[in-house]
Amino acid sequence: MYILNVLVLLVFLFASPAWAGSAAEAEKLIDAGKYSQAGQMLKDLIKAEPKNPKYHQLLGDAYRREGKLRDAIAEYETAKGLGGENPELLKSMGTTYKWLKEDKKAVDAYNRALKLRPDDREAREDLEDLKLRRGLVLNLMAGGWEADNTTEKYEGMLEYGGFDRTNLNGGYSYSKNAYYSRHKAYANGYYFYDGNSYAKLGVAYKDYNYPTGPTLQPDSNAYDKVPSFEVEVSHWLTPVFRGTLAYEFFRPNFLYDADSHANNHKLSAEAYYLSPIDGLRFKLMYAILRDPDPDKTQIKGRDLNRPIGSPAPSTNIEYQTQSLLGGGVEYSRKKYNAELKYLPNRDLDSSYSWSVLAGFGYDFTDRVAGRLDYVHDKYSSKSFNAGKTANVYLASVFYKVDNRTDLGFGAKHIDLPAGNDETVFLTVKYKLGIGL
Numbered sequence: 001m002y003i004l005n006v007l008v009l010l011v012f013l014f015a016s017p018a019w020a021g022s023a024a025e026a027e028k029l030i031d032a033g034k035y036s037q038a039g040q041m042l043k044d045l046i047k048a049e050p051k052n053p054k055y056h057q058l059l060g061d062a063y064r065r066e067g068k069l070r071d072a073i074a075e076y077e078t079a080k081g082l083g084g085e086n087p088e089l090l091k092s093m094g095t096t097y098k099w100l101k102e103d104k105k106a107v108d109a110y111n112r113a114l115k116l117r118p119d120d121r122e123a124r125e126d127l128e129d130l131k132l133r134r135g136l137v138l139n140l141m142a143g144g145w146e147a148d149n150t151t152e153k154y155e156g157m158l159e160y161g162g163f164d165r166t167n168l169n170g171g172y173s174y175s176k177n178a179y180y181s182r183h184k185a186y187a188n189g190y191y192f193y194d195g196n197s198y199a200k201l202g203v204a205y206k207d208y209n210y211p212t213g214p215t216l217q218p219d220s221n222a223y224d225k226v227p228s229f230e231v232e233v234s235h236w237l238t239p240v241f242r243g244t245l246a247y248e249f250f251r252p253n254f255l256y257d258a259d260s261h262a263n264n265h266k267l268s269a270e271a272y273y274l275s276p277i278d279g280l281r282f283k284l285m286y287a288i289l290r291d292p293d294p295d296k297t298q299i300k301g302r303d304l305n306r307p308i309g310s311p312a313p314s315t316n317i318e319y320q321t322q323s324l325l326g327g328g329v330e331y332s333r334k335k336y337n338a339e340l341k342y343l344p345n346r347d348l349d350s351s352y353s354w355s356v357l358a359g360f361g362y363d364f365t366d367r368v369a370g371r372l373d374y375v376h377d378k379y380s381s382k383s384f385n386a387g388k389t390a391n392v393y394l395a396s397v398f399y400k401v402d403n404r405t406d407l408g409f410g411a412k413h414i415d416l417p418a419g420n421d422e423t424v425f426l427t428v429k430y431k432l433g434i435g436l
Helices: 002-031 035-048 053-066 069-083 087-099 103-116 121-134
Strands: 136-143 152-160 166-176 181-194 197-209 225-238 241-250 264-274 280-290 297-299 315-317 322-332 336-344 352-363 368-379 389-400 405-416 419-431
Touching: 002 035, 002 053, 035 053, 053 069, 053 087, 069 087, 087 103, 087 121, 103 121, 280 336
Parallel strands: none
Antiparallel strands: 136 152, 136 419, 152 166, 166 181, 181 197, 197 225, 225 241, 241 264, 264 280, 280 322, 297 315, 322 336, 336 352, 352 368, 368 389, 389 405, 405 419
């Protein structure tokens, strides 16, 4: 019996540090963004010691970071059943429920964490941030904050997330580029029926204005006012594969013939795949735009070769089916992310032959992040700029001032066939903390 007790003690002394080291190594892998490797290591540990709550909690952390939120909750519940509640476990559950848009469960988890550790600053800040996010959020943007050829834009938007699994937003914007200016009013509603799987309804109204001059005239088929309606569904079919399908109907009238309308239907789809390689993701994108009337439509038109002020003959506009099939790749780690996309005919109007869109983001600290974006467009043979190219360079910095306020600022350089332009931008996101 004495010898048996000594053997058991030796096994405990030598085996326990090995298991502890393995758990520590798994935690390091999670911190390094190697979630799949950490998950496999933890599954092996659980096979050897299935009732160890620490292993289940860490596996939940790996799943949460990887985006497998339901699996994360299952592991956290197992850890809680085996070892009871602890502040770190409850905070992780709160964060996961927050990402699942189940805010009431998230609030409850954070409150229980604070009950166990009242001086936990992280739990208190997360709870305060969640409460602020559920109230009204004001977004104000000015300048050229998007990676496109817009030189001047102003936008104000309100968001509200006070209902579980729901986000509502609406706003107004004014934008201006080399070819037109536009007023836009819009409203959108999202319902997250299963984690990050959602259904969206949106309505918008756009009003276009065009600069004119001896050498600059709007096309004969230029739109004037454009009401639109959109419905979109995005669903995680498996833990690693998401499909998105969207339909948009818009009925514009023409600048030169306000009584004539076009009925346009746009259908788009996206496949999103999380590869077995940590941080590597792939996208496949398809869109088709169709006017239901294949016959030519007569509008008043404008012959750009005729003297200004002379009568303009009617112009025949033939509406065609436009489509695109493109793809992209993303790679992300704990502090940085990069993406690259290729899109032919990206505006579905034959203006561009193909486009490359690239971006790189880096988190310098918990409060400061930077991003670089680049867009390269090749004009199609049907374009007025046939064979020419355009480039957009955008540099952005984002700063989290506190739980209520986020700032963004940066600069953009636009290189178009007609000339170069520069613009700067400022964005402000302020959580009002006002519920409805």
